[in-house]
Amino acid sequence: MARLEQARARESEQALWSRVTDLPPPPKLKLCPESFDIIAECKLHSPSAGDLSANTTGVEARVQAYAHGGACAVSVLTEPSRFGGSLDHLSQAAAILAPLHVPAMRKDFLVDPYQVMEARAAGAGGVLVIVRMLDRSRITELLDCAAMLKMFVLLEAFDAMDLQTAHEVLALRKAHDERILVGLNCRDLEKLTVELGRLAELIDQMPPGYAHVAESGVTSLDDVRTVVDIGYQVALVGTTLMHSQNPRKLLGEMLAAGRERTMAMRSRQIRLATGGDDE
Numbered sequence: 001m002a003r004l005e006q007a008r009a010r011e012s013e014q015a016l017w018s019r020v021t022d023l024p025p026p027p028k029l030k031l032c033p034e035s036f037d038i039i040a041e042c043k044l045h046s047p048s049a050g051d052l053s054a055n056t057t058g059v060e061a062r063v064q065a066y067a068h069g070g071a072c073a074v075s076v077l078t079e080p081s082r083f084g085g086s087l088d089h090l091s092q093a094a095a096i097l098a099p100l101h102v103p104a105m106r107k108d109f110l111v112d113p114y115q116v117m118e119a120r121a122a123g124a125g126g127v128l129v130i131v132r133m134l135d136r137s138r139i140t141e142l143l144d145c146a147a148m149l150k151m152f153v154l155l156e157a158f159d160a161m162d163l164q165t166a167h168e169v170l171a172l173r174k175a176h177d178e179r180i181l182v183g184l185n186c187r188d189l190e191k192l193t194v195e196l197g198r199l200a201e202l203i204d205q206m207p208p209g210y211a212h213v214a215e216s217g218v219t220s221l222d223d224v225r226t227v228v229d230i231g232y233q234v235a236l237v238g239t240t241l242m243h244s245q246n247p248r249k250l251l252g253e254m255l256a257a258g259r260e261r262t263m264a265m266r267s268r269q270i271r272l273a274t275g276g277d278d279e
């Protein structure tokens, strides 16, 4: 990984570590209890959608709109070659988001704790960790580093095998004081197509006790209602928000649709549990 090696040559791990442990803590991830939240994503390019920058005046304006629209966190791509991202984007985003008390999350293909520290140095409050790319001891190292820096982790799975690995890694961490969300990415990594059906197929295999995040392909208010019905507490939405000229409004509508659906589901459950009328 050339990017990682270049960064390490510029600043040693020890120097970076002492820099990040001196920083004030990042904004905390706050999810609406028993409701629904959205992690909004800023990416200027993607392999499946191509250029996504046309409706955006810049990273700062976009992430500010996301925060005002109610995002619980903002995911910022830092991978340069396929997603047009950079650590500068993350720093710009975190600087705008900090006074609004919304954490930024580094979205990249992280393989080394050094990159978690880089994210914290840029002001981020969270990182993505992709199960598929790493062995168990690496996943644990990344989780440990994030926990020490008081950052949340979105632990991303693609299939049942990844979910089993996530289960096993998480089972050994019950005593840790940390914030982890478990995500299921329903984009097929090779074909790049989205299979929303996988969100339903695999929901029962998601590790219990963690917020479950539906990742990729949520494009409409109906998709939001579908992921809520399946049982996800959070959706990660990128492309659709990047295409929007008014992401603040669209995000607000998506959140409202998801939260209304959660309320409707809960009152139906209460009616059923108390033996009230249900049609």
Ligand SMILES: O=P(O)(O)OC[C@@H](O)[C@@H](O)c1c[nH]c2ccccc12
Pocket (backbone or CB within 6 Å): 041, 107, 108, 109, 156, 185, 215, 216, 217, 218, 236, 237, 238, 239, 240
């Ligand atoms: O743009 P979408 O379909 O709303 O998807 C967002 C997000 O899930 C996707 O960007 C993503 C999920 N996991 C990743 C890992 C690396 C880069 C990107 C991703």
